[in-house]
Amino acid sequence: MTTAQLFDAAIVGAGPGGSTAALGLARAGYKVVLIDKSSFPRHKVCGDAIPNNAMRLLQEHYPDLAIRIREDAACPIDGYQAFWKGRRIAQGSWSMQAINSARKSFDQVLLEAALEEPNCQLAAPHRIQTVRRQSDGNWQLTDNHGESFWARALILAQGANGDFRQQIGMPSMNKSQWGVAGSQYRTQSGSMPNRNLFFIPKSISLPGYFWIFPVGENRCNVGFGVISKQPVKLKSLYEEVCQKDPKIAQFLEGTQTETEFQGHKIPIPTKPIRNSAPGVLLIGDAAELVDPLYGHGIDKAIISGYWAAEALIQGFAKKDLKSFEKYEEQIQTRLWPEMRSSYRKMKWLSLLTRIA
Numbered sequence: 565m566t567t568a569q570l571f572d573a574a575i576v577g578a579g580p581g582g583s584t585a586a587l588g589l590a591r592a593g594y595k596v597v598l599i600d601k602s603s604f605p606r607h608k609v610c611g612d613a614i615p616n617n618a619m620r621l622l623q624e625h626y627p628d629l630a631i632r633i634r635e636d637a638a639c640p641i642d643g644y645q646a647f648w649k650g651r652r653i654a655q656g657s658w659s660m661q662a663i664n665s666a667r668k669s670f671d672q673v674l675l676e677a678a679l680e681e682p683n684c685q686l687a688a689p690h691r692i693q694t695v696r697r698q699s700d701g702n703w704q705l706t707d708n709h710g711e712s713f714w715a716r717a718l719i720l721a722q723g724a725n726g727d728f729r730q731q732i733g734m735p736s737m738n739k740s741q742w743g744v745a746g747s748q749y750r751t752q753s754g755s756m757p758n759r760n761l762f763f764i765p766k767s768i769s770l771p772g773y774f775w776i777f778p779v780g781e782n783r784c785n786v787g788f789g790v791i792s793k794q795p796v797k798l799k800s801l802y803e804e805v806c807q808k809d810p811k812i813a814q815f816l817e818g819t820q821t822e823t824e825f826q827g828h829k830i831p832i833p834t835k836p837i838r839n840s841a842p843g844v845l846l847i848g849d850a851a852e853l854v855d856p857l858y859g860h861g862i863d864k865a866i867i868s869g870y871w872a873a874e875a876l877i878q879g880f881a882k883k884d885l886k887s888f889e890k891y892e893e894q895i896q897t898r899l900w901p902e903m904r905s906s907y908r909k910m911k912w913l914s915l916l917t918r919i920a
């Protein structure tokens with residue numbers, strides 16, 4: 565690929581947010597480059613539970629893609645059970661068939677859909693280090709080897725790691741409100757029930773939860789996430805919980821570890837922040853769009869990616885990329901009500917966990 569060409573949009577990060585935005589722009593006829601530091605397919609530390617809101621958006625706007633995900637990359641989930649310190653406190657199912665999907669497959673299917681569009685290219689591996697708006701309004705993105713890309717507009721979709729906010733003239737991310745979560749894959753020789761299990765473990769006094777989510781082929785994603793203002797030794801806490809919580813140990817009996825436990829940070833938003841500036845939009849984790857209670861963000865990455873593409877398509881049509889007020893309003897009015905309610909529940913959970 566020659567990097568000297570001017571793209572309509574450059575997107576940093578080919579996760580669910582970046583690929584959805586690329587798909588929207590490329591299908592509307594705009595030239596897009598998706599830039600990622602990893603080669604694909606790549607693993608992403610996650611719980612692999614695909615929120616139904618993500619599938620709803622894909623089904624409505626890209627039904628072909630929703631079918632491909634369900635057929636090629638999904639483990640159907642019939643329901644859930646939740647346990648509080650060893651006792652079952654809830655169980656149920658959802659009105660729409662839920663799915664889990666290992667991120668290596670899920671992200672790949674989304675990326676391939678975008679790359680099938682002739683206007684969309686992937687540049688990987690390239691770790692973007694600097695983004696700069698030039699005097700003509702175009703963006704120059706430069707990677708750690710000094711290679712540059714140029715584009716009329718920029719979408720920042722690089723996830724929770726890496727913050728380009730200061731480089732685009734915005735305040736940097738609020739680092740005091742972060743969660744940390746990690747997971748590993750386990751296998752079992754027999755089949756597993758298709759339901760997601762949530763646990764508040766016995767011995768832990770930090771707000772958070774432990775999960776066992778089946779991902780198909782007798783594999784499950786087992787993980788643990790907490791919110792803490794102090795540094796946490798997550799792997800040791802995870803191992804302690806696996807061994808000492810009798811309910812969790814019971815469910816894990818007979819499983820073999822397939823991969824190492826890996827941790828990753830999760831932004832925990834407390835209030836809406838601006839996610840756009842002239843010529844640039846932030847989406848997904850880079851925009852701190854994560855449910856503060858569950859730590860889920862795949863749906864918000866896909867939804868904000870779709871809206872960001874719409875915002876740019878309208879901006880290109882009007883030859884005006886100065887501001888994206890509709891995008892800001894969509895985030896505030898359509899994502900924040902649920903996130904605000906989850907934030908309140910997370911505060912209650914935090915209090916209850918400490919008291920119990």
Ligand SMILES: Cc1cc2nc3c(=O)[nH]c(=O)nc-3n(C[C@H](O)[C@H](O)[C@H](O)COP(=O)(O)OP(=O)(O)OC[C@H]3O[C@@H](n4cnc5c(N)ncnc54)[C@H](O)[C@@H]3O)c2cc1C
Pocket residue numbers: 576577578579580581582599600601602608609610611612613614615690691692693721722723724725726745746747787789827828829830847848849850854859860861862863865
């Ligand atoms: C342990 C854990 C469990 C989770 N479980 C769930 C769950 O079950 N369900 C759910 O909905 N959410 C879950 N989440 C949250 C979810 O993973 C994120 O919200 C989601 O991945 C956000 O998507 P994204 O597209 O914004 O970013 P990402 O998926 O993080 O993608 C960002 C991409 O940008 C690339 N990148 C990063 N920096 C650069 C750079 N400088 N240059 C170029 N490329 C770069 C990365 O390689 C990556 O491919 C979990 C998170 C964690 C940590």
